[in-house]
Amino acid sequence: MNPLPRSASVTPESAALTVEERATFERDGLLVLKGWSSPALVSAARDASTRQLDAREGPLELEAEVGYPGAPASTATPGGKTVRRLLRAYDRGDAFRELSTSAALGQVLRELMLPDDGSGTVLMAQAHHNCVMTKMPSYSSQTNWHQDVRYWSYQRPELVSAWFALGSETEENGCLSFIPGTHRMNFGRDRLDEQLFLRVDREDNQALLATVVTPSLEAGDLVLFHCRLFHAAGRNRTQETKFSLVCTYRTEDNLPLVGTKSGSVQDLGLAPR
C-alpha cells in the first residue's frame, strides 16, 4: 500500500510545516517535502505530460530557443525540435491545476510567505514557470547557476517556486542543485556574467559552490525554493524523459510591475480550505 501523501495530513487546524521546516526554508531558501503529492495525481500529471509532449501540444518552448550549453544550435539542426517546456501548465488539465493550486499547498505557502499573523493571500503567478519541464534524452541542455528572479519584475524579489517531481530526479537525468542561503546574500554585478549567470571562474563564487546540495527526488516529492536562490541543473544522460511541474507564487501585496511580462497575465488564487 502506498503511504499517505504528505499533503493529505495537512488540515485547516494543523500547521502544515514544523517549526524546523520553516526555519530550514528561511535559512537555506529551500525545503524538500518528501511524498507530498498522491501517486494517483502524479501519475495523471505524468500521463498528461507524456501525451501532450508526444502530440507536441503548444505552447511549447524548445531547447534550441533557450540556447543553453548542449542545446541544438538551431531548430533546423538535429534535435532542433527538442521540447524544453510545456508552457501554460495550469491550462493543460485537472491534474496540473490540482497540484499547483491545492488548498494544502496554499497552507504551506502561507506559512512560508505571509507575516506571522497570517494576514494576506498567496497567488500563483501565471506569467513565470507555470510549465512542465520536459528534460529529454540526447538534446537536453545544461542550466547554469542562476536566480529565477533575474528576469522577473515585481515590487519585491520575494516569490517562491514549487517543483513537483513527476518521476525520479537524479544527477544522471539532470536534477536541480542549489546553493543554500544565497537567497539572503547580495551579489554585485561583477559576480555574474552578461546573462546574469554566476561566474564560476571567481574565487568568491567557487567558495559558495563548495556548499552545493543536490537532493535526489522521487515521484511525488515537492521542492519549494526562493526566487533569489541560485540553482542549476545538468543534462539528461538517461534514455527517459524527466518531467517536473514547476509553478511560482507571490503574495497579493507584491505586485508585478506594470507593462512587464510579469504583469501580463492575471494571477490565480489557490483553493480554499
Ligand SMILES: O=C(O)CCC(=O)C(=O)O
Ligand atoms: O531543469 C533545468 O534544467 C533547470 C530549470 C531551471 O532552473 C529554470 O528553468 O529556471
